[in-house]
Amino acid sequence: MKILVCISHVPDTTSKINFTENDTQFDTNGVSFIINPNDEFGLTRAMWFKEKQGASVDVVNVGDASTEPTLRKCLAIGADNAIRVNAVPTDSFFVASQLAEVAKNGGYDLIIAGRESIDYNGGVVQGILAELIGANFVNTCVGLEVEGSEATAIREIDGGKETLKTSLPLVIGGQKGLVEESDLRIPNMRGIMMARKKPLNVVEPVGDEAHSEAGSFSKPEPKGSVTLVDAGDLDKLIDLLHKEAKVI
Amino acid sequence: MSVLIYAESENGVFKKAAFEVASYAKGVADALGTSVTAVTVNANEAGELGKYGVQKVLNISNDGLTFKAKTYASILVEASKQEGSQVIVLSSSADSKYLGGLLAGQLKAGIASNVVKLPVSTSPFTVERTAFTNKAFQQTTLTTDTKIVHVSSNAFGLHESEVGAEVVDFSPALATDSIEIASIDKATDKVTIADAEVVVSGGRGLKGPENWNLIEDLADVLGAATACSKPVSDMGWRPHDEHVGQTGKPVASNLYIAIGISGAIQHLAGVSASKTKVVINTDPEAPFFKAADYGIVGDAFEVVPVLIEKLKAFKSSN
Numbered sequence: 001m002k003i004l005v006c007i008s009h010v011p012d013t014t015s016k017i018n019f020t021e022n023d024t025q026f027d028t029n030g031v032s033f034i035i036n037p038n039d040e041f042g043l044t045r046a047m048w049f050k051e052k053q054g055a056s057v058d059v060v061n062v063g064d065a066s067t068e069p070t071l072r073k074c075l076a077i078g079a080d081n082a083i084r085v086n087a088v089p090t091d092s093f094f095v096a097s098q099l100a101e102v103a104k105n106g107g108y109d110l111i112i113a114g115r116e117s118i119d120y121n122g123g124v125v126q127g128i129l130a131e132l133i134g135a136n137f138v139n140t141c142v143g144l145e146v147e148g149s150e151a152t153a154i155r156e157i158d159g160g161k162e163t164l165k166t167s168l169p170l171v172i173g174g175q176k177g178l179v180e181e182s183d184l185r186i187p188n189m190r191g192i193m194m195a196r197k198k199p200l201n202v203v204e205p206v207g208d209e210a211h212s213e214a215g216s217f218s219k220p221e222p223k224g225s226v227t228l229v230d231a232g233d234l235d236k237l238i239d240l241l242h243k244e245a246k247v248i
Numbered sequence: 249m250s251v252l253i254y255a256e257s258e259n260g261v262f263k264k265a266a267f268e269v270a271s272y273a274k275g276v277a278d279a280l281g282t283s284v285t286a287v288t289v290n291a292n293e294a295g296e297l298g299k300y301g302v303q304k305v306l307n308i309s310n311d312g313l314t315f316k317a318k319t320y321a322s323i324l325v326e327a328s329k330q331e332g333s334q335v336i337v338l339s340s341s342a343d344s345k346y347l348g349g350l351l352a353g354q355l356k357a358g359i360a361s362n363v364v365k366l367p368v369s370t371s372p373f374t375v376e377r378t379a380f381t382n383k384a385f386q387q388t389t390l391t392t393d394t395k396i397v398h399v400s401s402n403a404f405g406l407h408e409s410e411v412g413a414e415v416v417d418f419s420p421a422l423a424t425d426s427i428e429i430a431s432i433d434k435a436t437d438k439v440t441i442a443d444a445e446v447v448v449s450g451g452r453g454l455k456g457p458e459n460w461n462l463i464e465d466l467a468d469v470l471g472a473a474t475a476c477s478k479p480v481s482d483m484g485w486r487p488h489d490e491h492v493g494q495t496g497k498p499v500a501s502n503l504y505i506a507i508g509i510s511g512a513i514q515h516l517a518g519v520s521a522s523k524t525k526v527v528i529n530t531d532p533e534a535p536f537f538k539a540a541d542y543g544i545v546g547d548a549f550e551v552v553p554v555l556i557e558k559l560k561a562f563k564s565s566n
Contacts, residue, residue, distance in 0.1 A: 013494050013514045017383040026380075037495045091388075092359060093352065118494055120379050120386075124359050127317075127349015136427055137317065139346040142488065152430070156489060157342045158442040160434030166427040176495060181482045211358035215374060215387030220520075226527075226537050231546030234558050237526070240542060242562070245524040247446070247503040248470065 001055040001146060001168075003046045004108040006099055006125070007074055008036035008117040009067035023216045026119070028066075035070055038114025042174035044183055045144060046112055047078045053146070056080050058106065062089045062098045068200060075195035076187030082198065087205035090214065096128035097208040103133050109149075109168040115140050115175040123173070130171035138164055142177025250285040250304065251277040252333035254324055256341060260292035264406070264443060265339035267300045271407040272399045273337040274301025275366045280335070283411075287327045287418065289313055289320075298413030300406065306330075306418035313422070314429065315343050321350040322423030328355065328394065335373070336396045341442060348398055358390035361398040381494045381517035400521065401442060402500040441492065444473035446503040447522070449492060451477040453508020453529060453548055457485035462552045463507065469559045475499065477509045493518035507548045511536025528552065 011017070011031045018027040035043065049055040059074040060083040061067050071082040083106075085098040103111055111133075116123035130137030136151075138144075142161065143154030151170050155162045156177070187195070229237045241248045251273045255266035266286075273284045283303040288294050294307040306327055313319070324347070328336055336351065338344040340361070352359040360375050364385070368374045372389045375397060379386040390396075441447060448467040450460065460474075467474045474490060481491035492499045494514035504522035508529060509515060516539045519525065527540040530547050537543045544551055 011380075017380045019384070092349075093356075096349075096353070118381060121362055121381060122359075123345055123361050124349035124352060127346070127351075128353040128359075129349075131321075131350045131353025137350065138427070139317070139349075140342055155342075155346075157432070157434065159438065159440035160432065161489070162432045163430040164427050165430050176491070177488050181478075211352075211356070211390070211392050212360065213389040213391055215389060217379070217387075218385045219383070220385070223539065224541075226540045226543040228537075228543050228545065231544050231551050234544075234551070234555050237542060237544065237555070238558055238562050241503065241524070241526070242566075245503070245541065247524045248559075248562070 006113040009070040010119045019217045042112035045178040075198045076191040082200040093211040100132035126173040135169040136166045139173040141172040255286040270300035301409040305415045316425040317346040318425035326420040357394040358392040359396040364403040382520045439473040446472035447501040449475035451509030510534045
């Protein structure tokens with residue numbers, strides 16, 4: 001089984017979010033970047049397929065050279081090859097088109113993307129990708145088993161779960177549940193040394209017409225201060241929630 | 249020309265998201281000088297959508313039809329072609345987010361998710377969406393002929409605008425989806441986090457899963473969904489699907505009550521779309537107090553039981 005894991009290179013979850021260039025660019029100053037958490041669950045699940053079922057695992061990112069440390073980290077965790085599509089991602093459709101090209105050229109059976117990236121929170125790349133390559137698709141996937149060309153996937157739905165039977169080629173939008181938080185791997189020194197020798201291929205993007213244009217960013221208004229209510233005066237809290245906030 | 253929506257129902261009854269999407273689409277349609285058409289599947293009272301500005305309902309009656317993303321995407325493609333729709337509005341439910349990408353791929357449409365207000369302009373078609381897990385807003389201009397918008401849950405609200413919907417039978421060709429549903433495991437008696445007006449959420453301060461009756465009892469009184477912080481789900485005290493925050497589920501309820509949750513930045517980001525936030529925590533320095541509207545410095549084990557009793561009394565007298 002050939003697996004491709006799509007990796008977004010995103011600011012650490014604790015990052016301060018600021019913008020530059022008249023609020024049109026994310027300010028990367030002082031920000032450390034990580035593997036998008038939803039993608040990392042998928043990468044770890046892919047490593048299990050590699051170890052238990054003999055799959056090969058490639059990782060791909062659409063980004064400029066600054067994303068390479070994130071791809072190297074994936075190699076250190078155990079991916080076999082990395083591919084970087086040399087382009088700054090402009091929108092979901094563009095990214096999906098690039099991934100589709102890589103997917104077609106590589107003949108992958110299983111493509112694992114995250115449910116969404118924690119930076120732009122688009123959450124639609126994986127669906128567009130599945131459509132562009134004509135693969136089966138399961139979103140918000142919290143469990144996946146593959147036997148031969150048959151796959152069983154668990155999809156998180158509002159208020160529960162749905163078990164789906166499908167077949168390869170398959171694209172999933174993964175998240176926590178594919179593996180647990182405690183299953184995530186921290187690269188060891190041997191992995192880091194080996195990662196330096198593994199292939200990281202840079203490919204040029206394929207043309208694609210624009211579907212959207214990113215505009216400016218803004219930040220939410222600062223929040224007013226909290227109204228403290230004495231723990232012995234819960235009637236007041238109920239009164240405030242009823243009359244002031246009007247939520248009960 | 250009309251603005252097209254997919255109005256979700258469950259067991260024949262519209263979800264709140266259906267009315268919110270209709271309300272939003274009516275606003276877009278007014279700005280574009282057109283009307284709203286809805287696609288519904290097995291809805292009992294399809295005409296109800298008229299109350300929220302839907303002029304025409306394409307109603308599919310087919311008991312054998314259950315949600316499959318590819319099939320539903322094909323239904324919307326056919327409806328959009330029939331209606332000449334240039335704007336398609338979807339909710340942010342699990343099902344709608346599932347089919348949105350597929351639909352965009354088929355229609356070669358620009359797509360914006362997490363949209364929180366009516367378009368800033370309709371020509372060009374510019375919307376404002378949240379990014380960086382509610383830490384920022386971003387304006388995005390969709391430049392394609394067909395545009396797809398996912399409206400954030402509970403961001404736009406319900407706006408009544410009775411137009412008297414015309415309900416017509418719709419029998420599109422159904423694309424086969426080679427995905428089979430083997431089973432669905434869904435608690436039918438519980439409010440889901442996605443649909444809940446009120447969410448009661450617990451953190452490590454509750455000391456163990458055996459104390460979750462506090463959260464559940466409070467949620468019962470308020471008709472609320474229950475949720476938890478990331479450490480609680482990571483420790484296995486509660487199932488993953490209750491984990492709310494940046495890497496868990498987003499919450500956009502009217503009222504969010506955080507009990508024994510300190511308020512890590514990732515948690516606060518994920519719940520910040522909630523309109524009113526209440527925190528109950530023993531530590532007055534807990535970061536959640538900076539994000540909350542109302543706070544109680546106190547021990548959950550003492551405060552919550554009293555709060556439950558007082559809320560019961562309040563509910564029975566109101």
